[in-house]
Amino acid sequence: xxxxxxxxxxxxxxxxxxxxxxxxxxxxxxxxxxxxxxxxxxxxxxxxxxxxxxxxxxxxxxxxxxxxxxxxxxxxxxxxxxxxxxxxxxxxxxxxxxxxxxxxxxxxxxxxxxxxxxxxxxxxxxxxxxxxxxxxxxxxxxxxxxxxxxxxxxxxxxxxxxxxxxxxxxxxxxxxxxxxxxxxxxxxxxxxxxxxxxxxxxxxxxxxxxxxxxxxxxxx
Numbered sequence: 543x544x545x546x547x548x549x550x551x552x553x554x555x556x557x558x559x560x561x562x563x564x565x566x567x568x569x570x571x572x573x574x575x576x577x578x579x580x581x582x583x584x585x586x587x588x589x590x591x592x593x594x595x596x597x598x599x600x601x602x603x604x605x606x607x608x609x610x611x612x613x614x615x616x617x618x619x620x621x622x623x624x625x626x627x628x629x630x631x632x633x634x635x636x637x638x639x640x641x642x643x644x645x646x647x648x649x650x651x652x653x654x655x656x657x658x659x660x661x662x663x664x665x666x667x668x669x670x671x672x673x674x675x676x677x678x679x680x681x682x683x684x685x686x687x688x689x690x691x692x693x694x695x696x697x698x699x700x701x702x703x704x705x706x707x708x709x710x711x712x713x714x715x716x717x718x719x720x721x722x723x724x725x726x727x728x729x730x731x732x733x734x735x736x737x738x739x740x741x742x743x744x745x746x747x748x749x750x751x752x753x754x755x756x757x758x759x760x761x762x
Contacts (some may be wrong), residue, residue, distance in 0.1 A: 543599035545591070551602075552590040556583045559625060566626045567633025574646055575632060578711055581650060585657035588615045593664050593699040597671075598682070598734035613731045614672040617701070620724035624705050627714035627720055649711035654705060663689050663697035670697055672744040673734045677743045684745040686752070695732050695753050701726045702757060 564570050590598070631637045664670045666688030669677050676682055689696035696758050705724040709717035736756050739746040756762055 543595045543602060545595055548590040548593075548595060548598050549587075552586055556586065559622070561624060563625050563629045565680065566629035569633050572629075572632055574643075574650075574711065574713060575629060577650060578653070578708070581654055582657070583695065585654065585661065589657075589661045593669050596680070597664060597668050600677070601670070601672045604671050604675065605677075605679065606673055606675040607713070610731055610734050613674075613727055616727050617724055620720045621705065623720040624708055624717045624724065625712075626674060628709055628714040628717035631714035631716045632712055639713070641710060641713045641715070646711050646713050649707045653704060653711055654706040656704045659689060660697050660700035663700065666690065667697070674738050675732070682743060684743060684749045686749060691753065693758050693759055694736060694753050696731045696748065698723050698728050699733075701759050702732075729739065729757070 559582070563575055567575060570576070581701060586617065638664070650710055667685040669680065669682050669685065671677060690751040702725050704722035706718065709715070733756070736750075740750060
């Protein structure tokens with residue numbers, strides 16, 4: 543994938559997400575929704591500019607469906623559902639209005655940090671595929687630098703928390719339902735991928751001894 547193609551995909555993706563959000567909200571006059579979409583657009587633009595185009599191609603079109611082919615589609619659907627529920631809640635129906643503005647601002651700042659962490663993980667790890675597979679044709683190896691010094695799946699850590707922070711940033715307790723399901727899918731995928739890499743990737747078992755925790759520092 544060329545950088546131009548990556549930027550074209552970025553533009554289409556953000557236009558589609560913004561269209562979905564404003565359609566569900568029934569209005570564009572929601573400052574917090576506009577702020578979230580701006581943060582998301584900026585974060586994904588940085589990713590499109592700094593991540594290796596070869597990895598972007600692998601993430602878009604992996605050579606093999608891998609061990610868990612449905613988790614990628616599942617997380618994409620749950621991401622869109624979280625945005626849709628939050629927009630419906632904040633705009634059209636006002637189901638929950640008890641999340642105060644300071645909490646939303648803090649959550650939006652957390653979204654920014656988590657997106658940055660995920661981009662960092664993908665910049666450091668050229669094998670951050672959407673498929674759980676051994677990328678032998680790309681010289682798959684263990685990555686131990688950057689955030690991988692602290693936990694074995696820093697990108698999944700960011701994804702695990704990001705949808706929960708998104709729901710709070712958009713001021714919707716209703717959106718926490720698909721957000722929690724999203725986090726559960728990420729938790730399951732982390733477990734499956736960790737086991738797969740231990741069995742299939744040379745050096746990963748030794749890396750597990752160096753970096754103890756899979757996803758949550760100090761816990762798991």
